[in-house]
Amino acid sequence: MxxxxxxxxxxxxxxxxxxxxxxxxxxxxxxxxxxxxxxxxxxxxxxxxxxxxxxxxxxxxxxxxxxxxxxxxxxxxxxxxxHPRHETWSGETLISPEASVHPTAIVSPGATVGPGASIGEGTVIGSNAVVGPGVQVGRHCRIGSGASLVCALLGDHVRLLAGARIGEPGFGVTAGPSGQEDVPHFGRVILQDRVTIGANSCIDRGMFDDTIIGERTKIDNLCQVAHNVVFGRGVVMAAFGGISGSVRVGDAARIGGRVGIADHVRIGEGVNLAASSGVFRDIEPGETWGGTPAKPLRQWMREVAWLQKHANAKKTT
Amino acid sequence: MxxxxxxxxxxxxxxxxxxxxxxxxxxxxxxxxxxxxxxxxxxxxxxxxxxxxxxxxxxxxxxxxxxxxxxxxxxxxxxxxxHPRHETWSGETLISPEASVHPTAIVSPGATVGPGASIGEGTVIGSNAVVGPGVQVGRHCRIGSGASLVCALLGDHVRLLAGARIGEPGFGVTAGPSGQEDVPHFGRVILQDRVTIGANSCIDRGMFDDTIIGERTKIDNLCQVAHNVVFGRGVVMAAFGGISGSVRVGDAARIGGRVGIADHVRIGEGVNLAASSGVFRDIEPGETWGGTPAKPLRQWMREVAWLQKHANAKKTT
Amino acid sequence: MxxxxxxxxxxxxxxxxxxxxxxxxxxxxxxxxxxxxxxxxxxxxxxxxxxxxxxxxxxxxxxxxxxxxxxxxxxxxxxxxxHPRHETWSGETLISPEASVHPTAIVSPGATVGPGASIGEGTVIGSNAVVGPGVQVGRHCRIGSGASLVCALLGDHVRLLAGARIGEPGFGVTAGPSGQEDVPHFGRVILQDRVTIGANSCIDRGMFDDTIIGERTKIDNLCQVAHNVVFGRGVVMAAFGGISGSVRVGDAARIGGRVGIADHVRIGEGVNLAASSGVFRDIEPGETWGGTPAKPLRQWMREVAWLQKHANAKKTT
Structure with missing residues (x-):
């Protein structure tokens, strides 16, 4: 072969x-x-x-x-x-007889639940959402309209807003005999208890290991979390956050809007990242950084102010 | 309690x-x-x-x-x-008998229409789209494939492209007894006549009041409009625009690609924002700004040019 | 008229x-x-x-x-x-009897296939995906959950991840007698063999001509490719890439995360663009650029370093 x-x-x-x-x-x-x-x-x-x-x-x-x-x-x-199970799931039956759906769970019209999936007590699956084969959804979760889940394991009280994409293969390219090929992904996504993922956000599954989002972490709309990322507990990430592969984010970090973090970077506990930061280096716990490439916030603000002063002074002399 | x-x-x-x-x-x-x-x-x-x-x-x-x-x-x-109505909507009937669908409207295969929803004359609902319970869609609208609407009210000639997410709860976190909790949202989204929302863009519902997009405003793909934002008429916003909570945008403003605006900022009528601007302050009507943090465009360009000149001259002397 | x-x-x-x-x-x-x-x-x-x-x-x-x-x-x-065919597609039949679905293809529960569409040998259509009227999907393709296709033509071994939006109308606004109007789009999207498009990414159809993505080009999640763009072969584009209308990208270009390219710009073969670049000018083959506005990478890094040195030195003297 x-x-x-x-x-x-x-x-x-x-x-x-x-x-x-x-x-x-x-x-x-x-x-x-x-x-x-x-x-x-x-x-x-x-x-x-x-x-x-x-x-x-x-x-x-x-x-x-x-x-x-x-x-x-x-x-x-x-x-x-x-062979990924969701690539062999066919037929017209929206809720597989081989799925386990708790009697108190609500599956809205048009939603599908694959064979081997399980839906816990009091969970609501939104209209036209997809719970793929083998996916486990805990108790009292809310899955939004049109959201989709494959290769995923969810705790209790997890909320996915509409169009969230959980468990798609990560982005990786490797050389094949005739040109570049997609790297296959065999890991999962694990969303711990009380995680919230915003509308149209994407959490990719890991390559061999899992992508993990810790308890009570809250992620806004249109965010991207790549393969093998591990988020701690109680992290908050605003819209358009983009986290590259294998990044580690410590507990209670605060990530502003449109922040990007390069692959393999480690962000300490309680770090604050200003909106629009582009982070290429590890950051120690408790620090506040901003800018692209990101640096300590005070330093970034000093540079912005210094440039403004000198560039505009120059003009009048 | x-x-x-x-x-x-x-x-x-x-x-x-x-x-x-x-x-x-x-x-x-x-x-x-x-x-x-x-x-x-x-x-x-x-x-x-x-x-x-x-x-x-x-x-x-x-x-x-x-x-x-x-x-x-x-x-x-x-x-x-x-209790949000879309969280109790169950069963296998895609178009609720309690919905009002105008005889000239077209509902494509797989689309769902919830109880209490209404669809106006000549409107087309795309395949696998979701019109949630109680949502009002006016006349001659076009709802794209897989788009979803909850807690929303649409005027006439509104166009949503595929995968648009209208009316999801906004992003807010508050302290609870065991850690951070999502802030609940009870407002709606109002899209006035002839508004267009791009593919996979998200317009969040307000917290208590409504999020409002004014007549003929045109929003590109993959944009985010947060809770309680009010857009005037005839605004144009390009892809990846990100508008934080409670921002006000005046009539006929032009917002370039990948512009971010911080929460509670007010943007005057006819303001132009260059692509990639990050706006943290109010802007007076008619001005043109750019950069991050954004400033008047000429000033930003002067700083960019000054830095380029001095940083590179320095090297050769 | x-x-x-x-x-x-x-x-x-x-x-x-x-x-x-x-x-x-x-x-x-x-x-x-x-x-x-x-x-x-x-x-x-x-x-x-x-x-x-x-x-x-x-x-x-x-x-x-x-x-x-x-x-x-x-x-x-x-x-x-x-009149776009997908705006007249109605009824309850998810897979149109006027579609051509190869016997070895798999259509997952809830997916729809419009009249005149064709699905090739060994292709898998994910749950709740939409293959619009007249869309041609080649052999051994994988269409993710909830993805949608209209006005599109796909080669063989094409992979669309969940929620990808292929063939929506591009973003354009023109003056009408009562205010701004959407510009209509009559082109298609062509995805050549072995193209991969990430989750919730959008590839808009052309205005009159087609939007074309060349063989083995790999595009990550949450990217936007506007109308009339032409990508060469073997391009790689990371998450949040935003390509404006009519841009040309040469073979084997490497586009980092969150890169934006202004309309009508031409990017040569093998160009490298650093993460977060904002490109407003044509770039010759083989060059490496970064920054906003983008410039050759060494120059950008020199400016960043020079500013850091002078802004912070100033403070201590």
Whole structure:
């Protein structure tokens, strides 16, 4: 399937896929990149697909497939092992007989509930919303009109406003033999108790791990939260917030409107980000930053004031 | 229900909720904050929930409940009095027999129309759109595929493109006994004649009053208009426009792409805002502003040019 | 219908509408603006609606209607000739018997497929998605939950995530006799093979020509691509990208998060745009730009660093 030669035990059984650092027995992982930094590789890993540059990083005796397109072929194998359930859900029955809907729950006209999904006590599913196969929705939740959920797990008292998109695959591109390909995503979205997600906002599922939004975090309309992000508890994020992949946001952070955060950045507890900030660096707990690229708010304001003073003074002298 | 002690007439009947300045006979209102600025309180107010800091602002003889979480408990009482109709709309009938649909109107496959809703002459409801309970849609309107409407009132010749979200609750967070809670919203969205709202744009309903978009105002895709905003007539707003709570925008203003306006700001008639402006201050009628924080366009351009000249000259000397 | 006087042959038959430069035999076109720059007018044009300022630009002998609101009345005539099929699609049948759905395709519960639409081999249409009348979807495509398509043509292996809006009319406003009016749109959206469009992103149809997204181009969530844009092959655009009307983007360009590009700008092959760039000028192939207004990345970074140094040094001396 990968066109790659195997080195090592040909009888190893592969039962799952994961990232190298979190692999469990039976998992196939990949290593790509320039191979200069030694990657973390779980000792339980059953096999790897690696590019030439990473062969020296493979532990002795661990079965390996060598391919110039390691990332891509890992995805190809993954799709052969797993098929998303929502891509095989057909027919005319809006509420699957294989779903579990609590008798006190309300499913509005046109809403669909897939096989294996469950809807808790007192929850309301809005008109034309979609609760995909296997999705778990807790008690006393409110799912807005036309919102959709796949690969997701919701606690209690969670509110999704209309058109929210929970659990879509994250955005990632990798090289394939004929050009760029989408990176497959096998994680989930977990929305803890009393989370609110605004209208038309998107929370993408993780690649192998989960995207997690902590208790009582409140997210406004038209926000984007990418794959593998972890938000703490009680975070507030205003409209057009954009959080790139694998960002960590601490408890009780306050994120103003139209703030962007670059991938892998860590935002400490209680951090305040002014509207329109573009954050490219980690921020320590309790700080207040603004501007693009973001810096401590006082410094940003000093620069704005200094520029205003000098640029306009210049003109009159 | 509030755990608060009552001072004043225990027989007052509460029949509604509102903000302090607009209360009518029978309304319960709240006062929170530091109490330093004397709030406007309608003389018709029947009772208040206040925090300690605001007790001195309550008119003599007006019944009061004192609570550290005045805002929160006002919401709790509000929900006990009012229950949004779209949260009790169930069953399999897509077009409610209790809705009024004009014989010349077209309802496309999969669209739903709730009880008490009305659809005017010659209006077209797109496939899988949602017209919630009690929503009024005028004549010759076009509602796009998958758009949704709750708590809304539309004039004639209104056009909503696909996925527009009209009437969702606004974004507000208040302190509750166990952490932050969503602020409830009891207002509506009013879209006047010939308004157009772009694909996947969101217009939130007001908290107690209404969010209003004036005649012939045209809003592009992926815009956000928050609770209690009032737009005048003939405004044009390009994609990714973000208007925070309670902003007022004058007639015929021109708002470029990705403009953000902070809450409570007033934008005069005919104001022009350059693309990507971030507006934090009121702007007088007819002016043209740009930049973040926004300033008069010429000044902003002067600063940009001055910085470019000096930063690059510096390098060569 | 236009209230305008005709000069020229009254027996010319009008069978279509278009822009002046691309008109074919039978087409009615318009000329507006100040008339100073000589417009391109196809020799096959059958008739024009022109304002006073453009009369001198009309080729001798070409039939003309003169109107102060030339653009508007061209739209009025257009609507009299053409009526969008999705505005007459009614009834309760979710999958039209006049649609062509390949036996191996999967249509999930609640999805609708309009008359004249076709769905290719192995394609999956998500729950509550809308495939409008006449829309062509190729083989092995994945259409996400609640996504909608009108006036669109999709190749093979195209993926639309949940809530994507393909083929809505573009954003344009013109003067009518009683105030501003929406400009009608008669083009389509063409998504070539292996294109991916993110959740809640919008690709608007062209005005007369088509909006085109080239092979293997990958677009993230919550992006906006306006009317008549043409993207090359293998472009990557991150979340909140906003591309204004008629922009051209070359093959393999990389567009960071929250980048905006002004209308009619041309971006060369392989250009890199840093996150949050606001681009107002053409960019040559292979360059890397950033900032607002965007400039070469090194220059932008130099200005940021220079300002930071001088604004903060000032303070300590």
């Amino acid at each position: 990968t066109g790659a030669g195997l080195e090592g035990d040909p009888d190893v059984e592969i039962t799952g896929v994961s990232a190298a650092e979190t692999a469990r027995r039976g998992d196939l992982v990949f290593l790509d990149g320039d191979g200069k930094a030694a990657p973390q590789i779980s000792a339980e890993t059953s096999a790897l697909i690696v590019n030439e540059a990473n062969i020296h990083n493979v532990p002795d005796g661990m079965p390996r497939l060598v391919s110039a397109l390691a990332r891509h072929y890992h995805g190809v194998v993954s799709y052969a092992l797993f | 509030t755990g608060a002690g009552l001072e004043g007439d225990p027989d007052v009947e509460i029949t509604g909720v509102s903000a302090a300045e607009t209360a009518r006979r029978g309304d319960l209102v709240f006062l929170d904050g530091d109490g330093k600025a004397a709030p406007q309180i309608s003389a018709e107010t029947s009772a208040l929930i206040v925090n300690e800091a605001n007790i001195h602002n309550v008119p003599d003889g007006m019944p009061r409940l004192v609570s550290a979480l005045a805002r929160h408990y006002h919401g709790v009482v509000s929900y006990a009095l009012f | 236009t209230g305008a006087g005709l000069e020229g042959d009254p027996d010319v038959e009008i069978t279509g509408v278009s822009a002046a430069e691309t008109a074919r035999r039978g087409d009615l076109v318009f000329l507006d603006g100040d008339g100073k720059a000589a417009p391109q007018i196809s020799a096959e044009t059958s008739a024009l609606i022109v304002n006073e300022a453009n009369i001198h630009n009309v080729p001798d002998g070409m039939p003309r209607l003169v109107s102060a609101l030339a653009r508007h009345y061209h739209g009025v005539v257009s609507y009299a000739l053409f």
